[in-house]
Amino acid sequence: DTEVTQTPKHLVMGMTNKKSLKCEQHMGHRAMYWYKQKAKKPPELMFVYSYEKLSINESVPSRFSPECPNSSLLNLHLHALQPEDSALYLCASSLGTSGGREQFFGPGTRLTVL
Amino acid sequence: KQEVTQIPAALSVPEGENLVLNCSFTDSAIYNLQWFRQDPGKGLTSLLLIQSSQREQTSGRLNASLDKSSGRSTLYIAASQPGDSATYLCAVRRGGGFKTIFGAGTRLFVKA
Numbered sequence: 001d002t003e004v005t006q007t008p009k010h011l012v013m014g015m016t017n018k019k020s021l022k023c024e025q026h027m028g029h030r031a032m033y034w035y036k037q038k039a040k041k042p043p044e045l046m047f048v049y050s051y052e053k054l055s056i057n058e059s060v061p062s063r064f065s066p067e068c069p070n071s072s073l074l075n076l077h078l079h080a081l082q083p084e085d086s087a088l089y090l091c092a093s094s095l096g097t098s099g100g101r102e103q104f105f106g107p108g109t110r111l112t113v114l
Numbered sequence: 115k116q117e118v119t120q121i122p123a124a125l126s127v128p129e130g131e132n133l134v135l136n137c138s139f140t141d142s143a144i145y146n147l148q149w150f151r152q153d154p155g156k157g158l159t160s161l162l163l164i165q166s167s168q169r170e171q172t173s174g175r176l177n178a179s180l181d182k183s184s185g186r187s188t189l190y191i192a193a194s195q196p197g198d199s200a201t202y203l204c205a206v207r208r209g210g211g212f213k214t215i216f217g218a219g220t221r222l223f224v225k226a
Contacts, residue, residue: 004157006157031212033212033214041218042203042216042217042218042219043158043203043216044216045213045214048212048213050212055212056212056213058213088155090157090158092158101146102146102148102160102163103148103160103205103214104160105150105157105158105159105160106157107156107157108155108156108157110155
């Protein structure tokens, strides 16, 4: 199984809502990532988890809260978002902590904030 | 600060043509370089990964090269097909961590 799955595929939320994005992989990968991609722009790294511990937080606003409950699952909790947070949110994973590892991406969640 | 540039930004070619996409990066201290394909509104599909110690990688009609000293990589696509139409992104993983820096991509359109 070489697949990273993400749910939901689409999400529309108001600025006062609380929602969560979910990412799952069963490849035994120990590093997992959240990226944000605006239209016609490249993905931008948000968070990296390594062995279920947060390794990198790229100065992301606190209205985005990541969580890694176990080695296969990565969540992104959303609260009090702004319309400019509307984007494609991509999850990725790689085998381990070595920098040489290939990243595999999920299909993304298209988020719209009204 | 690592910067990744892709040229051209967009490319339109007739079916069957061989083509080259370019990627350049400013800091040669990289762990690897990865080429991805992205269809509109979709996730990224990994095409090829080149480790910093390697010069090239091949998969089917695709060949990627890496010249770390000059900060350049190329993706060669042989005998292009309409199904190759997509945005192609290169991404550099810098030394010392997990951070990956993406180029802005090349939008490829292959005409039937």
